[in-house]
Each structure stands twice: as structure tokens, then as C-alpha cells.
Amino acid sequence: MAVLFSSIVAAQERGSSRSSFSAQALDLAPLGDLKSSVLVCDDFRVSGRPFPLHPHAGFVAATYVFPDSAGRLRSRDSLGNDIVVGAGGLVWTHAGSGIVHHETPADTGELHGLQLFVNLTSPNKSSAPKTMTLSGSEVPEWTNAAGDRVRVVVGCYEHLTSPMVPIEPFTLLDVELRRHLTFDHPQGHVTLIYVATGDLAVSSEGGARHLAQRQAIAMHGDGARLSFAADELAHLVVMSAPEIREPVLIDGPFIMSSAEQIAAARVRYRSGGMGQLPPS
Template identity: 50%
Template structure:
């Protein structure tokens, strides 16, 4: 299978209570090039939009952008209670199931973040849940030779720089601010999504080239031979590169569960209802107020 480019897709706005802004990429429009991504939301939130809820079969990821005024508080029924500030990340491999909640650490102070759902392959859908995190200062960075380019290696590796965060399955997440072109090598059977936050970039692989403007995304399928991507900004640009192995298992999604068939979905729902994913009391029941944390 050769290198493929998806259509360039614009982020769409969605209105949800508690969010001051929510822009999402309709990953179905990227086709199989989006795999293993299942959700990509660029959000701003100041309230408490969701009560504790379950996840199973995938990784729920929250990356806090460096420009975020606020921090994220991430709690899970596994016992984890983590607060991460600008530039940091919380990666929750839900596996067989976990109940979790993520809120602005201080109510009313806007949190600007990226929410990703990263599908897990069949062999890891029943694995015990694990929560991993990095603070902003723990994320290593690559700098270009002239100092004009900076790539935060949030997950994975780039140009000899490797993140200490290691998910259950290999993944790469790069937060890049560029004035000059960079090369990103996509391994065989991996896909990448390039999401541009500011500026415009040209993405080139082999004979294919696409222009990607701000608030747009492009999916790239590396095929069985992989791909060498040249990402060239027009003047300057801020973008994310997200890549992982394509999931070739059957995929069935129902609410907070991503599984391989309907039986697994029912089993996950039954585990949650029976309390096997644990319990997470809402902050109000604990007598806590996010405004005081």
C-alpha cells in the first residue's frame, strides 16, 4: 500500500455547556488515515462540563497548551489525582475500564487543551488501566540550528530527542513552532494527522503535496513502506503532528467505549454498572470546590 493523503479538513465548532469554545476535527473525513485517533478536540473550558464517567478500550489524552491560563485536574478510579499545568499532558490508558473526571483545576480560570481519544489494538483492550503524566517542564524540546524552530516532544521521539512518557502502544505527539521546514519520518503501517493551529504549512510526501491552513487537519497514511514528510511553513506556523500504528482490528464505538464487537461493548457496560471499573465520587460529594484547588 502506497502513501496516501486525506482531504484537508476544517475544524468544526460545537456548542456544549461549560465550554467557551470547542473545535473538533471530523476524523471520519480523514478516512483510515486518522487511525488510531478516534477524537481530536481543541477546547477552551472554564466550568465543570462532565461528571465522572467511564472509558474502556482506548486512551483518553489531555494536553494543556502552553498558552492556557489554567491547569487541568485529572482524577481516576485507579486512585490517581493529578494536576497538570501549561505544556503538560495526562495520558489515561483506559484498557479494561476506568472511571475518570477532568476539570479546570481552578473553576473559572480558562483551560485551553487538546482532547484526544487514541484507539488501542485488540491485545490491549483488556489490559489494566494506567495513568501517565508529564508537567510542562518535563517535556523535552528540539531546537533547530538557527534557533527559529522549536519542537516539543510530548510523546515519542524526534531528531534524537525522546519523551519520558511511554504509552501502552507507540505514539508520537509533537507540538511544533516553525519558521523553517522539518522532516518527519513516518514508520511503516503508521498514520499521521497534521493539525495546524496558526499559520499555513505545505506537507509533502513523495509526489503528494497539500496546503494546510490554520484550524485545518490532514491525514497521512504511511502505507507498508512508511513515509518521509516534509513540513514547510509559509513564514511561521504552529502545528501538531500526531502519529501511531494504524488499527486494523474491527472497531465498534458506543458512547465511552471503543471495542472490537458488540459483545465487548455490552461486557464493558456491564462491568461499569457492576462497579468493576471502580468508583469516583463527584467533587461536590467530597466537599471540594474546584475554585479552591
């Protein structure tokens, strides 16, 4: 049993002149035909109001507020939700057939978080939209004697299970690594490892790789145990989900499996079928 390591990919800086906004955006294009459900992964810092109201359809827009964030996240949507989450919290917006959405910092402190776009299988692209949240205090934490810590934001780790249950399986772990820990890569999944800070060695029976700060690597293939090791404190995020072996068409805020689905999403949005969200 072994996993296959993909090419190492790096985060690229991007920003906005409309407010104080910067992000380390992973360039996932070099992963090629690897059918990862994670299509966007941005490690961002923001203050102000960088983005206008916008629709989503066909995927999940997830925003995880890192525990070191000084600011909180406000998330509003056309389902009537108006949510504020602070450090360590999560907003999981299952857009499905369509939702109008707006996220901004809730206060003056700089908001530091992880923005993910998670693809959905074709049947769930037409499912009813749903927004789920976790506060930081609701996220289970695993620790060991060496001081390694795993926040189980979504999914399971060791004996802990997150109360967040998405419509499709997903694992999101926020890890502070001082020495060593392992992760069981499930068969049929793609596991993406992103190193926010520090340096990391990743190994399995299929080989080993070294990752520097703001680099990531994806693993796929047979289920196997991955080992993570660090000489000094490293902060990493583990994301894992079943492969989605379907076409991926991206048209702005819509991610679908066919041109027909894209066209239908456009019609729903323009006709008000995704609901309305007044300006804040």
C-alpha cells in the same frame, strides 16, 4: 518510498451551555477506511465544569495542555489519582478494561488543550487501566537556528525521546514552525497533521498539500520523509501511530472491536468493576 495523502479535513466549532466551553473538533469521518488510531481530536478552551463523571474503556483518553494555557488541568479517576498539570503538561489515561474519570479546570484561568481519544488494539482493550502524567518541564524540546521548536510530548524526534512510554506506540509532537523541518513517517503508521494556527505546506515524494488554520490531513503508506514549510509562524500538532486494522465499535464512552466487548464493558461499569469516583 512514498506516503499517500488523505482528504483534508476541517475542525468544526462545538460548545456547551453548561459552562464556558468551546472546541475545534476535527471531523475525521471523511478519512473513511483509513485505520488511524486517533478517533477524536479536539482543540478546546474551557472554564468551569463542563462534564460530569464518566467511564472510559477500550482506548486512551489523553489531554495535552497547550503551553499558552492560562489555566491548569485537574484529572481524577477511580484508580485514586488526583492530578494537576499546568501549561505544556499531559495526562495519558489508558482506560483499558475500564476506568471512571473526571477532568476539569484546576483554577479560574481558561484551560486550553488538546483532547485525544486513541484507539487500542483488541488485546489491550482488556488490559489493566493506568494513568500516566508529564509536567511541562519534563517534555523535551528540540530547536534549530531558524527558531523552529518541537516539543516531544510522546515518542521521539531527532535525538530526543519523551519520558512518557505508552503501552502501544504513539508519537505526539507540538510544533512551532517558522521556516522548515522534516518528520520521518514510519512505515505502517498513519500520521495525522493538525494546524492549530497559521498556514502550512506539507510535502513528500508522493505529492504536496497546503493546510490552512484548523485543517488536518492524514498520511499513510510506505515510510518516507515529510517536509513542513511555513512563511510565517504556524502552530501544528503531529500525531502518528501504527494502523489498527480491526473493527471499531463506539458506544458512548466505550470503544471496542466487537459487540461482545461493548456488552462486557457495560456490565463491568454497572457492577462497579471499573471502580468508584466520588464527586469532587
